[in-house]
Amino acid sequence: MRKLNVPIEDAIDVFDICISKVQNTDLKERLENCKPSIVTAVADYTTKAPRIELHTIATHDLINGNVTSSEMKKVYSDRMVGATAPGRYIYDKWRASAPNNICPLCAQRTTETLEHHLPKSKYPIYSVVPVNIFPACSSCNKIKLDAISNARETEPIHPYFDNVEDELWLKAEVIELKPASLRFYTIKSDHWDDIKYARIENHFRLFELEKLYASHSGEELAMNYFRINRLFETGGALSVKNFLEDSWLSMKDANINSWQTATYEALFNSNWYQEGGFKP
Ligand SMILES: [Zn+2]
Numbered sequence: 695m696r697k698l699n700v701p702i703e704d705a706i707d708v709f710d711i712c713i714s715k716v717q718n719t720d721l722k723e724r725l726e727n728c729k730p731s732i733v734t735a736v737a738d739y740t741t742k743a744p745r746i747e748l749h750t751i752a753t754h755d756l757i758n759g760n761v762t763s764s765e766m767k768k769v770y771s772d773r774m775v776g777a778t779a780p781g782r783y784i785y786d787k788w789r790a791s792a793p794n795n796i797c798p799l800c801a802q803r804t805t806e807t808l809e810h811h812l813p814k815s816k817y818p819i820y821s822v823v824p825v826n827i828f829p830a831c832s833s834c835n836k837i838k839l840d841a842i843s844n845a846r847e848t849e850p851i852h853p854y855f856d857n858v859e860d861e862l863w864l865k866a867e868v869i870e871l872k873p874a875s876l877r878f879y880t881i882k883s884d885h886w887d888d889i890k891y892a893r894i895e896n897h898f899r900l901f902e903l904e905k906l907y908a909s910h911s912g913e914e915l916a917m918n919y920f921r922i923n924r925l926f927e928t929g930g931a932l933s934v935k936n937f938l939e940d941s942w943l944s945m946k947d948a949n950i951n952s953w954q955t956a957t958y959e960a961l962f963n964s965n966w967y968q969e970g971g972f973k974p
Contacts, residue, residue, distance in 0.1 A: 695799065695801060695897060697798070697853055697856070698828055698829075700824070700825060701788060701791070705733070705822075705823045706732065708824060709822055711780050711781050711784065712774050712779070712822050713725045714780050715773070716773075724760050724761050728757050728758045731819060735820065735823070739751070739826065743852055743854070746889065748812060748843075748849060749848075754819065757818060763815070766814075766818035766821050767814050770814060785808060789805060789806075789807065789829045790805075798828060798829070799830050799834040799851075799901055800906060801952065802906055803831035803832075804831060805830060807830060809827070809829070809830035810827055811827070811850065811852055813839070813840040813841070841900075847888075847889055848893070849893060850893070851893055851897045858890075859951060861886060862881065862950050863880050863881055863886075863951055864880060864881075864951040864952075864953065865881050866879070866911070866956035866959070867960050868961060868963075868966065868967050868971070870964065870971055872973070872974060874967055876907075876908060876912075876956075877908065880894055907956070907957075910953060911954075914954070919972065919973075921937070922937065922972050923973070925937055926968075931968040934972070938968070941958040941962075942955065942959045942962045945957075
């Protein structure tokens, strides 16, 4: 889970660009008339998101009384996503907006698509609203689909409004059985309330991060075997420990909640691993 900067684009500017080539005059007029409703909806969203109250926004089928959900969703799919769509450059810009193109939801895979925080199938008015759209990997996008929450505890982490990088929440422990592996889990910061932690736990479970991180850490252990074995043979367990500590501190400096940070902290704390447990 990584925080992203809110897009700088104005919701109505984006909407205007997307509908700029609508030929059907009736549809064009009905879409144009949606703009005041969109302005109100964006104000509601930006008020509620920091308060973790997005789940109180009602799902809807019609926008402004006469634009259907299907028509509004097409503003996104046909007029923003399409290869020659007028809004395509905005789509491309937003999709490339995450640092190193890393998905903010899993913090591991690369971004390939755009995710609607409030799904457009249930909240079509937010189909092309900037604060509701962020880049994500395809796997996280598929996992989330049209899921909506009905309580603060289950409200998904929002990359624009939530900061979960301020405290340590991701930990790992070495499973001391050969071959060595890691188990990842979450912890609650003393500075967090129960709702924030419940949301982290929910996110960790929903996006199957335990499995994802265990898989990548397993690869990391295999890739490090040669180096660790050589350190062990030349300087013993202490040399291994020193290397693990350096690695842990370096990863921690970059990101306290990455699986790499959790991995090296756990390895640093495992005498079993340093004393030969690293051998297959
Ligand atoms: Zn992802």
